[in-house]
Amino acid sequence: MSKYGTLVMGPAGAGKSTFCSALIQHLQNNKRPCFYVNLDPAAEEFDFEPDLDIKDLISLADVMEEMSLGPNGGLIYCFEFLMDNLDFLTEPLDEVTDEYLIVIDMPGQIELYTHVPILPDLVKTLMRGSLNINLCAAYLLEATFIVDRPKFFSGTLSAMSAMLMLEMPHINILSKMDLVKGQVKHRELKRFIDPDPNLLDDDPSRKPKGDDEEEDVQRGYQDPGLTKSVMSGASFDRLNKAVAQLIDDFSMVSFLKLDVKDEDSLAAVLSYIDDAIQYHEAQEPKEPKDDALEASMGIDG
Numbered sequence: 001m002s003k004y005g006t007l008v009m010g011p012a013g014a015g016k017s018t019f020c021s022a023l024i025q026h027l028q029n030n031k032r033p034c035f036y037v038n039l040d041p042a043a044e045e046f047d048f049e050p051d052l053d054i055k056d057l058i059s060l061a062d063v064m065e066e067m068s069l070g071p072n073g074g075l076i077y078c079f080e081f082l083m084d085n086l087d088f089l090t091e092p093l094d095e096v097t098d099e100y101l102i103v104i105d106m107p108g109q110i111e112l113y114t115h116v117p118i119l120p121d122l123v124k125t126l127m128r129g130s131l132n133i134n135l136c137a138a139y140l141l142e143a144t145f146i147v148d149r150p151k152f153f154s155g156t157l158s159a160m161s162a163m164l165m166l167e168m169p170h171i172n173i174l175s176k177m178d179l180v181k182g183q184v185k186h187r188e189l190k191r192f193i194d195p196d197p198n199l200l201d202d203d204p205s206r207k208p209k210g211d212d213e214e215e216d217v218q219r220g221y222q223d224p225g226l227t228k229s230v231m232s233g234a235s236f237d238r239l240n241k242a243v244a245q246l247i248d249d250f251s252m253v254s255f256l257k258l259d260v261k262d263e264d265s266l267a268a269v270l271s272y273i274d275d276a277i278q279y280h281e282a283q284e285p286k287e288p289k290d291d292a293l294e295a296s297m298g299i300d301g
């Protein structure tokens with residue numbers, strides 16, 4: 001029997017936990033069962049009580065205190081501890097049946113997605129072996145990043161990096177769309193949904209620049225007093241452009257828009273997740289006559 005789930009990832013504060021809550025509520029509204037797993041050892045408050053909470057195994061606060069580690073080192077320690085005690089995760093998940101959607105809320109430390117091999121190992125444990133979960137990554141980036149275009153491309157690069165590292169079905173989501181509603185024109189927004197590298201050339205927030213390095217120095221794009229160019233100016237622009245071009249060359253990243261307060265938006269994101277994990281293929285259609293038979297026998301559906 002297969003199992004089905006989504007791993008909700010993304011940078012700190014991207015709206016992962018809020019999305020998990022909204023998704024769980026949406027699933028409940030649609031009478032779909034859900035198994036909620038919190039893997040953020042620092043998470044304190046929940047709208048829905050997790051069915052499985054890493055804090056029952058290890059908490060970041062305890063690790064920081066007892067091991068004298070900072071928040072990032074502490075988080076890595078927590079995940080290494082989880083990997084050494086995988087039964088904590090695998091035993092309860094083993095009981096979950098195929099009609100459930102397993103929703104896994106992840107912490108926001110970007111190191112976890114880019115620097116250390118823990119997450120690929122965790123994903124392998126969940127997707128392969130006896131658990132055999134059909135899992136889809138939902139990578140959130142908050143929509144307000146589109147106001148700062150270099151920041152948007154840097155966030156997009158982190159999404160692509162997670163995508164390449166994890167080698168699993170992956171959807172990217174622009175969260176907190178309510179915060180940019182009315183501020184960005186539809187046509188302009190489309191250039192972020194399918195990231196367009198030319199966005200950097202026509203960035204209204206950046207000063208016009210020359211092709212000529214000397215001219216750039218005169219205009220203050222480069223600081224002649226520094227051997228390395230500063231984090232603004234022509235070199236910085238070229239770097240951003242190269243990153244944007246790289247993203248475009250891979251043609252792998254596009255975004256779904258998410259407004260957690262809008263049921264249609266949630267339904268659309270969920271349908272992409274369901275497609276990616278082929279959830280509906282596994283659900284046996286219930287014959288109407290089965291319902292009638294159960295009702296006549298007094299069995300509660």
Ligand SMILES: Nc1nc2c(ncn2[C@@H]2O[C@H](COP(=O)(O)OP(=O)(O)OP(=O)(O)O)[C@@H](O)[C@H]2O)c(=O)[nH]1
Binds near residue numbers: 013015040
């Ligand atoms: N306006 C708006 N605010 C949101 C939305 N989603 C989340 N927020 C706010 O953004 C902040 C962070 O949201 P969380 O859901 O905790 O984000 P997270 O990604 O789980 O954060 P970490 O777990 O700390 O990495 C909170 O103050 C939320 O209320 C949204 O869709 N719209």
Ligand SMILES: [Mg+2]
Binds near residue numbers: 016017106107
């Ligand atoms: Mg969170």
